Amino acid sequence: MAAADRREQILAVALDVFATGGYHETTLDAVAARAGISKALIYEHFESKRELHGALLERYVHELLERVVSAIAELADHEDRLRAGVDAFLGFVAERRDAWRFVFRNFADPEIAVAVARLREEIAAMIAGLMRADAPAEWVDEPEMVAEIEMIAQQLTGGFQALANWWDEHRDVPRARVLQAFMDFAWVGLERGAAGERWQR
Amino acid sequence: MAAADRREQILAVALDVFATGGYHETTLDAVAARAGISKALIYEHFESKRELHGALLERYVHELLERVVSAIAELADHEDRLRAGVDAFLGFVAERRDAWRFVFRNFADPEIAVAVARLREEIAAMIAGLMRADAPAEWVDEPEMVAEIEMIAQQLTGGFQALANWWDEHRDVPRARVLQAFMDFAWVGLERGAAGERWQR
DNA sequence: ACTCTAACTGACTCATGAGTCAGTTAGCGG
DNA sequence: CCGCTAACTGACTCATGAGTCAGTTAGAGT
DSSP: OOHHHHHHHHHHHHHHHHHHSOTTTOOHHHHHHHHTSOHHHHHHHOSSHHHHHHHHHHHHHHHHHHHHHHHHTTOOSHHHHHHHHHHHHHHHHHHOHHHHHHHHHTTTSHHHHHHHHHHHHHHHHHHHHHHHHHSOHHHHTSHHHHHHHHHHHHHHHHHHHHHHHHHHTOTTSOHHHHHHHHHHHHHHHHHHHHTTTTTOO | OOHHHHHHHHHHHHHHHHHHSOTTTOOHHHHHHHHTSOHHHHHHHOSSHHHHHHHHHHHHHHHHHHHHHHHHTTOOSHHHHHHHHHHHHHHHHHHOHHHHHHHHHTTTSHHHHHHHHHHHHHHHHHHHHHHHHHSOHHHHTSHHHHHHHHHHHHHHHHHHHHHHHHHHTOTTSOHHHHHHHHHHHHHHHHHHHHTTTTTOO
């Protein structure tokens, strides 16, 4: 078997094994066994367990981010951006089931935490943009309001993550309905915010 | 040192150590060192590492559940129940910081998964109750609507969890505001549902 | 002062899993 | 048919961490 093919096969098997247990729970012996090769061969392709794990992490976090970012790219309207970003995320969950589980299992990992924080900031900025449209600008930047925005962003991202994970185990539900469920839920809050109903105490 | 006191001390130290790393990341040697005792002494009080971990899990999951359930107990109105339950949960996060982190780190654990599922069902039932008030009863029990309700419940619980965790690192924000942020966010969606705006396609 | 026991320890065994190495095989160019 | 190298393996080392055991100490009761 050619080296490049073998490397890909090891990555594929490792993705699967890492996706069911976490990092500490999975052993390279198990990966080797599942791939039908000896453990030593894994070390021909990867320096260490960490490197193997890191290669997967980088590959799929990058892909996920890529999808979201490029989906958002040319959209200006806040609602369009949110919908497109979330839909792209759902696309990843739908098409890369193992990868999603793998990523989800590693949400504590620094690399992922950074990516999630980035998305959260994106959403926070979107909310701030909405608020600015209806409230005095300096109001929006006050620490009280900043905290308010952060809390909404936390709830949106946390809620979405839970929803995505639920969908992973209810694939019969069409993607469009999941997207709609999120938009309904998120947007009513934001819409209200946009209408200035909530921000003025 | 009396046996009962020592047992409590070990539990306290173990809570702290387990709360920073997960189960696999923490060693009993580390717990013993932090407690200033030998590892063997831990085994005088607990059968195994699992049992020590399990004792903590049971204690605090039980306490958390207790708080929520007893806060909800005598309330009938759906909004009151949601507010009281969430506030009780926040009380736990506020008063038992280490315990919250410990519990949070173990969200993958079956025992916790079961408890969370129970709370989620509680919320799903509440949503269904709201819907029933405004929509034909048989409509609510259709599989399509059941999925819809589950998705909302997922978002509520997932969003709240993220919010609670955020609060854990932003203690300066008053508890009442966190509660309000959640209620604002959740209730606009539910209120709309109650008004029958969303359920009739 | 003398047990007797509960609290406690240091030094062990044993299993597991990461990482290594001295090779063996297979297939391909000459 | 030979030899050369890339792919591959079995059997190892080594570190770590769970769990054990043969004791030692301290202090309460007589």
